[in-house]
Amino acid sequence: MPRKPRHCPPGQVVHVCNRAVNRSQMFFCEFDYREVIKVLAEAIQKYPVDLFAYCLMPNHWHLLLRGRKTHAISKMLHWFSTKQSVRWRKMTQTTGAGAVYQNRFRSHLVIGGDAFLAVARYIERNPVSANLIRSPLHWKWSSASPESQIPIDTWPVPKPKGWAKYIEQQIDEETLRQIHISKRSCEPFGDEAKCKGSDPGSDPTPVPSFGPLIGNRCA
Numbered sequence: 001m002p003r004k005p006r007h008c009p010p011g012q013v014v015h016v017c018n019r020a021v022n023r024s025q026m027f028f029c030e031f032d033y034r035e036v037i038k039v040l041a042e043a044i045q046k047y048p049v050d051l052f053a054y055c056l057m058p059n060h061w062h063l064l065l066r067g068r069k070t071h072a073i074s075k076m077l078h079w080f081s082t083k084q085s086v087r088w089r090k091m092t093q094t095t096g097a098g099a100v101y102q103n104r105f106r107s108h109l110v111i112g113g114d115a116f117l118a119v120a121r122y123i124e125r126n127p128v129s130a131n132l133i134r135s136p137l138h139w140k141w142s143s144a145s146p147e148s149q150i151p152i153d154t155w156p157v158p159k160p161k162g163w164a165k166y167i168e169q170q171i172d173e174e175t176l177r178q179i180h181i182s183k184r185s186c187e188p189f190g191d192e193a194k195c196k197g198s199d200p201g202s203d204p205t206p207v208p209s210f211g212p213l214i215g216n217r218c219a
Helices: 031-045 072-091 113-124 173-185
Strands: 011-017 049-056 060-066 108-109
Touching: 011 072, 011 113, 011 173, 031 049, 031 072, 049 072, 049 113, 060 072, 060 113, 108 173, 113 173
Parallel strands: none
Antiparallel strands: 011 060, 011 108, 049 060
């Protein structure tokens, strides 16, 4: 059966993500994250793709992108995933052990300014939702961090003043639900009614908790 094509048209903002095969952990220590950061930065420079937000997690990653040419995002992600997988297999001495990622990648369009801000906040809050850290600003491997090592392109909408405080706030349940639906179905996210503001209630994001990042590979 032919693979379902990913819908990443040029000029459109796209939320993409991918996860390790069997949900296994890929990144155990600072060295692992720094290596994949290098590959991602190289991929962004190599292809005509704008990067607006990103977050690397222990077993998956999220990117908010816009391709400037046809197939730019697919080509960039293919190059990034292939090179990162080869490096990871070499570092872990598991060359030839099979796929690193569970599939190519998942993607959905992000339509409109409110949707863009909602998805950007969702991406940068991922470590908080996974109970890895209390503040998204303290996760060094995302665009939220003051220590971010990858240049971020100018957003297609004005970045709200006080964004750092804004992403500290929990996301309302309905917005999270709609983002998760778009992730699973690869359908666009962008109905203005689905992109609500902050809600001081609970944050039900179904992201697994990994606990302390302790792994004997980097001990």
